[in-house]
Amino acid sequence: NAGVTQTPKFRVLKTGQSMTLLCAQDMNHEYMYWYRQDPGMGLRLIHYSVGEGTTAKGEVPDGYNVSRLKKQNFLLGLESAAPSQTSVYFCASSYPGQGNSYEQYFGPGTRLTVT
Amino acid sequence: AQSVTQLGSHVSVSEGALVLLRCNYSSSVPPYLFWYVQYPNQGLQLLLKYTSAATLVKGINGFEAEFKKSETSFHLTKPSAHMSDAAEYFCAVRGVWTGANSKLTFGKGITLSVRP
Numbered sequence: 001n002a003g004v005t006q007t008p009k010f011r012v013l014k015t016g017q018s019m020t021l022l023c024a025q026d027m028n029h030e031y032m033y034w035y036r037q038d039p040g041m042g043l044r045l046i047h048y049s050v051g052e053g054t055t056a057k058g059e060v061p062d063g064y065n066v067s068r069l070k071k072q073n074f075l076l077g078l079e080s081a082a083p084s085q086t087s088v089y090f091c092a093s094s095y096p097g098q099g100n101s102y103e104q105y106f107g108p109g110t111r112l113t114v115t
Numbered sequence: 116a117q118s119v120t121q122l123g124s125h126v127s128v129s130e131g132a133l134v135l136l137r138c139n140y141s142s143s144v145p146p147y148l149f150w151y152v153q154y155p156n157q158g159l160q161l162l163l164k165y166t167s168a169a170t171l172v173k174g175i176n177g178f179e180a181e182f183k184k185s186e187t188s189f190h191l192t193k194p195s196a197h198m199s200d201a202a203e204y205f206c207a208v209r210g211v212w213t214g215a216n217s218k219l220t221f222g223k224g225i226t227l228s229v230r231p
Contacts, residue, residue: 004158033218040124042205042223043159058218090158099166101147102209104219106158 001026004107006091012113013081021076021110023091031094032074033058033104034066036087043090049074081114088112117142117208121222129230134193136225138180138206141187147209148189149219150180154202162204165189176200201229 007022023032030051035043045058047066055066063085065077074093078085088111092104118141128134140146148165163174170182180191189206206222 040223043221045218048218092159099147099168101149101164101166103149103161103164104159106151106160108158109156 003027004091004093004105006089006107006110008110009108010111012115013078014115015082017081018077018079019081019112020078021089021091021112023074023076023093023107024072025074025091025093025105026072027093027095027105028071029093029095029105030071031102032068033092033094034064034074034076035090035092036060036085037090037109038087046076046089081112083114086112086114117146117220119206119208119220119222121206121225123225124223125226125228127228127230128196130198131195134178134191134196134200134227136191136204136206136227138189138191138222139187140189140206140208142208145182145184148180148182149207149209150174150178150189150191151205151207151221152176152202153205153224159205162191196227196229198229198231201227203227 004025033048034046044060049055049068052071067075091107094102094104120139122137150162151159163172165182173179178193203224205224207219
């Protein structure tokens with residue numbers, strides 16, 4: 001199993017450009033999440049999905065859109081990138097697991113710089 | 116809503132010394148609690164989790180954490196630090212009532228440095 005994979009690993013965008021980050025998991029997990037990580041801020045939830053075809057807003061959703069057309073994929077889109085979106089983006093997936101803990105499994109991250 | 120507080124942003128210990136990383140949570144009922152570790156330029160890896168089965172939880176790499184309801188704490192410890200333990204550590208909480216939403220709330224993280 002590859003677990004959770006993210007594409008691309010690095011990207012530099014100019015202000016106003018758009019891009020899509022791809023997250024894929026091969027563990028048949030129902031739940032998937034997108035976080036951003038900034039120094040001193042921990043991880044903040046952008047959007048999440050509780051199943052194929054469903055998405056919901058997290059803590060910091062503005063400027064981002066998501067889609068979950070297939071169970072194994074969760075896409076994060078930036079329609080018009082801004083320097084404030086410079087960050088490291090992590091995708092995660094989860095399932096109920098032992099004791100219904102819903103522990104999350106993380107991808108390796110995408111480092112995005114917006115100039 | 117639940118929240119997590121990790122006091123301090125940086126802890127430095129000598130190799131072989133005790134590691135203690137503090138985590139306090141805010142929740143009206145005992146939640147699910149997690150510790151994750153992040154090595155440089157990598158994703159997060161689960162160290163251990165509390166699911167109400169036992170208050171003392173043992174994880175990977177010799178780490179353990181004790182759930183103390185009276186203190187609303189879930190501190191992470193390791194008896195003897197290794198150089199390879201240098202990383203960033205995150206405490207996270209999930210409320211038992213969130214069900215299918217299963218969202219985690221993370222603390223801001225603590226960077227652990229290990230001195231030779």
